[in-house]
Amino acid sequence: MAVILRTEGLNKVYRLGSFTRNRKIQALNDINLNIESDQPVIISVVGESGSGKTTLAKTLLRLIEPTSGSATVYDKVVAGKGEKLPKREFLASIQPIFQNPFEAFSRYRPVDAYLHETATRVAGLQGNAAIDAVEQSLASVGLEYADVRGKYSNQFSGGELQRVSIARALIPNPNLIIADEPVSMIDASRRMIIINLFLKLKLEAKRSFLYITHDLATAYYISDFVAVMNKGVIVEFGPAREVMTHPQHDYTKLLLDSIPTTRQRWRPRSSVAI
Amino acid sequence: MIRLNNVVVTYRTSRGSINAVDGVSLEIPDGCVVGIAGESGCGKSTLMKLIYGDVTSPMSLSSGSIDYGFENDKGAPITSANIREQWFKRISYIPQSSMNSLNPVARVGTQFIDFPGSDPDKKRVMEKVRGYIGKLGLPPETLDAYPHQLSGGMRQRVMIALATFFQPELILADEPTTALDVVVQKEILLLLMDLQEQMKNTILIVSHDMGVHYQTTQRMLIMYAAKAAEYGDSEKIFRDPLHPYTRMLISSLPAIGDDRARQGISGTPPSLWGQLTGCRFAARCPLATDKCRAEEPAFIEHRPGQFAACHYAGTEITQTGNGQWQ
Numbered sequence: 120m121a122v123i124l125r126t127e128g129l130n131k132v133y134r135l136g137s138f139t140r141n142r143k144i145q146a147l148n149d150i151n152l153n154i155e156s157d158q159p160v161i162i163s164v165v166g167e168s169g170s171g172k173t174t175l176a177k178t179l180l181r182l183i184e185p186t187s188g189s190a191t192v193y194d195k196v197v198a199g200k201g202e203k204l205p206k207r208e209f210l211a212s213i214q215p216i217f218q219n220p221f222e223a224f225s226r227y228r229p230v231d232a233y234l235h236e237t238a239t240r241v242a243g244l245q246g247n248a249a250i251d252a253v254e255q256s257l258a259s260v261g262l263e264y265a266d267v268r269g270k271y272s273n274q275f276s277g278g279e280l281q282r283v284s285i286a287r288a289l290i291p292n293p294n295l296i297i298a299d300e301p302v303s304m305i306d307a308s309r310r311m312i313i314i315n316l317f318l319k320l321k322l323e324a325k326r327s328f329l330y331i332t333h334d335l336a337t338a339y340y341i342s343d344f345v346a347v348m349n350k351g352v353i354v355e356f357g358p359a360r361e362v363m364t365h366p367q368h369d370y371t372k373l374l375l376d377s378i379p380t381t382r383q384r385w386r387p388r389s390s391v392a393i
Numbered sequence: 394m395i396r397l398n399n400v401v402v403t404y405r406t407s408r409g410s411i412n413a414v415d416g417v418s419l420e421i422p423d424g425c426v427v428g429i430a431g432e433s434g435c436g437k438s439t440l441m442k443l444i445y446g447d448v449t450s451p452m453s454l455s456s457g458s459i460d461y462g463f464e465n466d467k468g469a470p471i472t473s474a475n476i477r478e479q480w481f482k483r484i485s486y487i488p489q490s491s492m493n494s495l496n497p498v499a500r501v502g503t504q505f506i507d508f509p510g511s512d513p514d515k516k517r518v519m520e521k522v523r524g525y526i527g528k529l530g531l532p533p534e535t536l537d538a539y540p541h542q543l544s545g546g547m548r549q550r551v552m553i554a555l556a557t558f559f560q561p562e563l564i565l566a567d568e569p570t571t572a573l574d575v576v577v578q579k580e581i582l583l584l585l586m587d588l589q590e591q592m593k594n595t596i597l598i599v600s601h602d603m604g605v606h607y608q609t610t611q612r613m614l615i616m617y618a619a620k621a622a623e624y625g626d627s628e629k630i631f632r633d634p635l636h637p638y639t640r641m642l643i644s645s646l647p648a649i650g651d652d653r654a655r656q657g658i659s660g661t662p663p664s665l666w667g668q669l670t671g672c673r674f675a676a677r678c679p680l681a682t683d684k685c686r687a688e689e690p691a692f693i694e695h696r697p698g699q700f701a702a703c704h705y706a707g708t709e710i711t712q713t714g715n716g717q718w719q
Binding site (some may be wrong): 167168276278279306307308309310311312313314315333335336337339340363364373374375376377378379380381382384385386388 | 426432433574575576578579582583586601602603604605607608609610611627628631638641642643645646647648649650654655656657658659661
């Protein structure tokens with residue numbers, strides 16, 4: 120079985136303040152995860168703001184250097200001790216999708232320029248092969264190349280532009296896609312389109328995802344595994360359905376209990392006479 | 394009872410005029426918690442601003458009126474023309490971002506004193522404030538702190554304390570918990586519900602989270618492309634909605650413990666810049682017919698207390714296995 124994601128003693132300490140009055144924040148505290156599978160998987164990392172979930176994503180994306188420990192993705196060490204993967208090879212195996220697609224694409228540049236750049240510089244394709252790859256990846260997220268070509272980010276809705284950024288991430292055929300809050304900026308009515316797209320890409324294109332979110336309901340819907348983080352520590356990890364329906368840790372229970380569901384009211388609401 | 398009579402709110406820009414709220418009529422009973430939901434740009438925040446009376450250029454109330462159902466000291470009825478006199482006293486506002494709403498260079502206590510209150514004795518006011526914030530679960534030292542020294546949840550509690558101190562008849566809350574974590578969100582919502590049960594004020598809540606609406610509201614208004622799509626009892630809206638948009642929106646929500654497939658609603662709302670004919674949801678609606686595309690449905694009462702703007706209100710729609718609505 121392939122190691123899809125393994126972290127060994129991953130730590131990240133942020134130092135704040137001046138030389139005399141410094142403060143440390145342990146954003147990641149000894150993170151040990153091990154997920155092995157032959158099939159692609161969707162792993163969710165859930166937690167509140169400040170829990171360290173984005174720091175974990177950024178460490179795996181090499182955007183920040185871990186203080187100690189290492190991370191392995193698809194049998195290759197990608198961050199920390201023993202990391203030797205060249206940048207292009209790294210980018211071809213792990214790709215990000217960020218929260219706000221309007222910040223990911225410049226307003227002054229057509230979005231297909233980003234797609235071409237990924238095809239030529241990361242995937243190493245030239246000429247027509249690059250255009251084919253762009254076309255194919257746009258088709259796999261349900262968009263036509265002709266509709267995207269030459270357009271700027273402000274000509275798209277949030278959901279469409281997020282699909283363009285997913286298409287961009289797919290071009291180099293990465294093994295793992297790290298999606299940091301990919302649907303929190305998208306309207307509730309279209310959120311499930313993106314979520315279902317992740318499921319489809321897992322099943323058909325055999326991509327694994329690390330889905331970082333504070334929304335436990337969508338995490339339950341798509342994930343195979345879930346890691347619950349609080350204050351830099353993974354408090355609970357396991358198969359998604361088991362963790363979310365039979366939580367063991369008090370923090371997971373508190374989190375699940377605090378979600379405003381549309382099934383059961385916290386307290387009865389009287390109806391008002393008309 | 395607050396009555397909105399066919400209100401139209403227009404924004405004037407260099408590109409021309411746009412109606413962000415386009416003919417909404419509504420009756421809100423006293424002491425009712427009403428949730429307003431809809432996609433971004435559907436006009437829900439504009440409607441809140443209008444009801445609050447914060448109508449400044451380029452925004453204007455181009456037709457229609459609001460009756461608030463209460464009178465000022467001189468006995469004149471309050472309408473959108475003079476609602477500003479009642480700010481904080483009988484109508485108050487809880488904004489989304491408490492950090493941007495509190496004065497960063499003034500202590501929290503001072504911000505209570507700055508209020509347009511009737512009592513000139515500051516010490517007596519401070520005593521009252523101290524007693525009041527205690528009831529909201531804030532320690533008395535909060536009044537001596539600057540906003541940045543408090544956590545997000547505490548700041549939002551301060552905002553709620555400011556908004557409810559004079560026991561206003563009407564409270565408008567625009568995404569009051571969006572910036573907060575779920576655990577804190579639950580505390581804040583339960584606090585707001587407690588206060589409402591004691592004071593019996595009318596609360597309007599805008600939220601994009603349907604779960605927040607289900608937990609807190611008694612009635613719901615669903616807006617779509619500047620129009621009211623559906624209005625009625627929350628329980629009915631969630632269990633048996635009339636409008637296909639409401640139905641699709643509610644059945645798209647995933648839930649823990651429920652493994653059924655969910656579908657989003659593809660497509661986008663129409664641009665409000667163009668000439669709009671027929672039902673505004675027709676392009677995304679599986680029930681749409683030529684009638685829908687030609688003739689705008691009226692917002693009428695289909696069941697007692699349940700209003701909707703749809704020619705086929707109440708028609709069942711289901712999802713097939715491959716994710717198509719029919």
